Structure formats: C-alpha cells, structure tokens
Amino acid sequence: MTDQLGRWFHDHLSVKAATLMPFGRRKFLNMFAPWFIGDTRHTIKLETSDAWQEKHSCLNVMGHLVFESAENSAFAWLRQQLLAQQSNLGSNEKLANPSLQQLPKETLDLLYLIWKRVVRQRRWCPSNAEIKLCIDTEQQPNPDSRIRLSKTLDAIGMPKAVVQWQWGESERHAFQSYRNLFNRQWSIWDLGEIYWNESFEAGSGWEKSVSDIYHLMGGTRMSLGPKDGIVDAELRVHGIDNLSVASLSVFPTGGSSNPTFTLMMLTLRLADRLLSRRQ
Template identity: 45%
Template sequence: MHRPRGGQDGDHRPVIVSTATARTRVPDADVCVVGAGPAGLALAARLSERGRSVLLLESGLDRPDLRTQRLNRGTVVGHPTWRLDRSRLRAVGGSGQVWGGWCRALDAEDLRPRAWLPGSGWPLSAADLDPYLAPARSLLGLPAEPPHLEPGVDDDAFATAAGMDVVGYEFSPLRHSVGSHALGARPADDGVVLLQGATVVAMEALGTRRRIDRLVVATADGAHLVVRPRLLVLATGGIENARLLLVAGLGNEHDLVGRYFMDHVHAHVGLLALDEDRSRSPLFAALRHDRRGGGAAWGPALAGSPATRRADRLLAAAFTLTAAPHTYGQPYLALPVRLRLLVDDVARRNALAGRTELVPADLHPHDRRVVRRLIRHHEELQRARFTRGRGRLGLTDAADVRALYVRGEQAPNPDSRVRLDRRRDAHGVPRASLDWQVTDVDRASVEGWVDHVAHAAADSPGIRLLRDPAWQRSIVGGPHHMGTTRMATDPRDGVVDADARVHTVDNLYVAGSSVFPTGGYTNPTLPLVMLALRLADHLADHYVGQPQG
C-alpha cells in the first residue's frame, strides 16, 4: 500500500488514496495529520516536499454526503449562527469546497499586542510568517505577485478622510476545488497516504499523558483501526480541533480549550449613494465591481488604517460595496439573521442531496408555503425600506445606490466558546455545542468605523450615506471558526505554543485558524495555510527522524 520512503528532501513518492476498512493496513509514517482541509493538505504537501512520509486521515470522501455530515451536528446557543453541520464539510478539501476564494494575508498590526485589548497579541510577528506567503499563494492557485491597485485608487481622498486604507482582496481560482488541486499529481504531494472514511473517535495518552500513544479510528464499514502516531497534527477546523481535545481531556489544564471562539462580524450597515461624477472615480468604480462573478481575480476594500485603529481603539474592519439589498436575487445578504440562516441551511441541504430548489421538496407542503411566504414578505419589506431611504436622501431613480457591507474583527472573549454537548454522534462521541457571543465591544467598533465613513461622506460632494439603525439584526458570521486552541507563549494564556504544539503534550500539534489569538478582518484561509507550511518546516527540521521517547 505504501512504498518505502526515501531519505532525502525532494524524493518523489506517489499519493496513495484508499477508503479505510477493517482490512486496511495502517502504514507507518513520520507524521499523522487528521483532517484533509486546506490546513491539512498544505501541511501534508510541504512535509512530503521535505521528504517526510505522511498519513492523512480524512473522515469524508471526495465529496460531502449526508451520512458523514451528520457527524458535524451540534448545538448552537448564544448569537444565532450557522448550523454546525452546514458551516463545515467532511470531505477532501474540507470547507474549502464551499469557500468563496477570498484571500488576503493578515496585516502586521493584527499580530501585535494592543494594550487596550485584553488577549491580543500573537507570539509571532509578520516577519515570522512572511517567508510562507509565496508558497501559500502557490498552493491556493494565486500568482506569484498580487495585482497592483488601479491608478488613483490607493490614494483616494475619501479613504484618507475616513481614516482608512484601500486594500486588495484576491480570489483563488481553486474555490470549491481545493482538495482536487492539492492532491493532484504534483511533486509537492508525493509520499502522502490518504485514508478516507477514517474518523478519529479517540486520542489516548497513556503513562505520563505527555504523548499521544494511540488513535482509535472508525472506518467506513463500521470497524475500528488503531494508529500509533509518532507526531500528530490536528487539522480538523476551529470547532472539531477543540472537540477532539475536550473529548480526550488533553491540553485543557487551564480551562482554555474551546474558549475564545471568534468569527468575523458580517452585516449590511447602510446604503451609500453616489452621483454620476463620483461613481466614475477609480475608487468607487473598483469598489462597485462584483468580485464574486465574471471570473474576477481581485477587488479592493476600505479597511481601517492601523493609525486610526490605535488612536480610536477600534477593532479591525473592512468595507465593501454590494448590490442594493432590495434587488431581486439579492435578498440573501439582507435577510434578518434567523431567516438568512434558514435559507442557507435549506440551500446547503439541497446541495448535499443534489437538488437546486430554494425550498426543499421534502418539507411538509405547509412548511414550504411558510418559508416561501417569509422570503417574499422580507423582499417586499426591503423594497419599501429602500424606496423610503432614497426619498430621505432626495435621490432620483438614476442615482447609483449600493449597500455598505462590513467584515469586522471580534475582541478575544473567553466566554465565547465550544463545549461538549450531552448528545452523541453515531460513533458515540459527544457532539459540540457552540456559544458564539457578539459583544458590545464588537458592535461599538463597527459603529465607530461607520461613524468615520459617515463623516467622510458628509465632507465629500457627491457621496451620501444612509445608515441602517437596525443593522445589528443582520449580524452573522463568516463562518470563520477561529481561536478555540489559541496560540500563546505562556500555557496559562493559550493551548498551543508559537510552534503550534499543545503545551502539555510533546507530540501533539494543531493546525488551522483555531490557533489564531485574534482574527483581524481577513478571511482566514491564506493565513492558516501560511501557518501550516511553517509548522511543516518546524516538524521536518526539529523532530522527524529523531528517536521517539
């Protein structure tokens, strides 16, 4: 099943893919990685490139299916957010299969401690991560160099007046296909044995509990395998990494596993109206571009500048312009959070079942009518609100009106957390319970940035802002699961150290955005891939090949 590994960096060995069954012979490997999402795939690719053998365990198959997805079921309490079996996928590529492709590295400011913000500050600097930007870009299908902003965009007077910078997002061509790309026939992926349908149900640390001695793995045919890892990396996402550690009772000596759960605060905060001259400016022409359609590779956003963040004690945030939320076909982003989550839940369930209709056919006819009526009623409300807003601004029908959409950072909060639920999954493992909290600090920061935009608009001819006083009702998460196994130098402040090793377990590491101490405003995929590559180099340089105690 597995060819003998060579001893030199760069030896080429093929990816071997199989579905785990009772008859599977578990291969010996330098590193065992649990989870074949973007972090796990990047880690396996880099380790293999360095000549190390990897056993990659993935609970799902090539595509998500309803049976495996049920293992992600859990309870959501606190602020309404995405169902746990809808916001993440068990399949090769993980949630990269439903990722929108948004890519941007964290800003240097995101990593620095902020005296006014408890829990902020990474044990890494931008210089520690910079060497991994180019290889991470390559893995995600991005060009070697990011595109330059259009002339006249990055020095726009409106952005300066708002205390903001114009930043660029890129959009990976691999959205929805991270797994198929990362496990293609490329030298960087040689030497990886991928077991699909292999669900880790227990981690056992015997003796001193300083080492993971055994993994119990449930297979696709209902059997169990035992894996004895030399080095183990959990790369199962911000919910599941914490869940596995809590089930095993590892790394939680200071009651930190599962705490500090963060997402990004997403919401429509108002309408921005532009007259004809202003709408032709390079900045607003670029901001109005539909970055998710037409094969667009990049697009700008207005992001709070580091200087303004420090001066006003504001969390990071970025703003983009979207189509006006009343527009037919665009109600999704403007729905009140509970209805938006319902619509998304239905859409994802239909996608897994191979259906395309908005309302599932398996609902009771009465329920289908209720859901359709709710959506139609909300669309009518949005149109009425939009019409009233245009009237308050004195706009003609020809005016260019866009919705202002925010992606905001959350303050570290130990009470926002993942716990274990009383209910169990099909393997008898306790499910996760997520208590996502959106605090007054998070809301006040968004309001502070909207104040800056409003002041800049008031001083800028041709720009008018209509704030939405009810914007908080539309707050929803990315969903970007971060922070539940946060990184810190001191074990009293975090679960893993600067090299992503669990402080109290010698051979256990964690990859992915669960190690983020703070989240900035940036989508986490590119940064977490950078961290995974750094971890792979650390393991290859310092541990692999050494005698195991």
C-alpha cells in the same frame, strides 16, 4: 490540566450597515466594482489604519461593498439555481421564480454583465441592484466565548458541539466608530446619498443585524503558556512535544479579513519544522 480547550472562540462579525445611492452609478462602479486578474477576483476593502484604531481604542474594522438584487429578479433566481446545484439540492427544492415583466430588460443587463466579466474583467452591478456597505470587525478576545461538547449525539454517535458565542461593547464601539468615519469620508467624496440601516447606538437593537462570515477561530488558542491557551508560537501543544495543531482555532485574534492565507503560511512553517526533525 487546563480548562483553556474550547475557550476564546471568535469570528468576524458583519452588518449590512447602509445603502449607497451614488449620483453617477457607472462612474462609481468603475471606481469600486471588483475586478479579475485571471480567475482571481479582487475586491476593494476600505480598511482602517493602525493609527486610527489606536486613537479610537478600536478593534480592527473595515468596510466593503456588496450588490443585492431584488428577490424576484432574474439575477437572484439564477444565483439560487447555481447555489442549488453547488449544494446538490433535490428537484423538489422550491426556488422563487423571476418576474416575467422584468425578464427582457434583465436579459440585456445580464449580457452586459457577461461582457464586462469576459472583456473588461470586471464584476459589475445589475442596474436594479442596491449597493450596500457592509462593515466587518474582529472580536475582542473573550475566554467565556467557548465551544463545549453536548451530551446529545449526532447521526454517527459523536457529541454535538455547543457554541457559546458572545460579543458586546467593544464590537458595538467598532461598528459605530467605522460608521462615523465612513460617513465623514462619504461626505468629503460627495458621491451621492447614503441611507444608514443602523446607528449602532447602545440599546438600538443593532445586534439583530449581525451575521458571521464563517471564519470560525479560537478554541486552541496560541499563547505564551498553558494558563492562557493551548499551543505555543510553533503550534506545539503546551507540554506535548510531538503534538501540533494547524487550524484557525489557534488564532488569538481575527484581524480584519479572511484568515485562510495566514493559516496556510502557519501550516507551511509547521511542515518545514516537522520535516527538519526527520533530517
């Protein structure tokens, strides 16, 4: 019997750490704005190397850029409308109205963005939007970060999940180390001003700015034996030959970015193994 089930829960942590004010906005966007190949969007990720991580005893941490329009802009309003349709929100849902004074200018800006997308295959930044640097990091594996079942039931009578999600010094160190790295590189590039929202100093309250990226991992951790996890390297549950788990829950660590493709490869490998047993 093992108590490893539900342990080692983790996610990618993200903080909007700084606002970038490039001297030449169009030149900067030509360098860093996302581009499309067909319908697939490609975004630049400013990754750290294995050597740098080892030198600084740091988790896998990286940065990327996001564009934020004002809440009362036409772009934010349009985005809310699209999200409302995707979420099937009712007609009673109240969405912020765009500023009427800005509509003429923003309409031209929107047409330019559409032209960029269709003709140039680029995702452009609205002229009134801020350019933010987001820092994302994996988490230090922690057996006390776990998922439990509550005695409270949901609408269909199933126990609700209680998530005991923890992070601490290792994650703070990763954020601060990347901040220092990016700050030096930005100075070398000499592309403009940078305004930091967080220092990531201990006791600065940086934790309040953390959000997750919905990359929920852990809970049925991959391990060499049942003392440290639930499944082996072939995704078999330890001690049960005909039971396998194909889920992000098997990930022992998070890496730097989206885990979906890694899961797909693990699942395809599992499918090949199960198929070979039938032949």
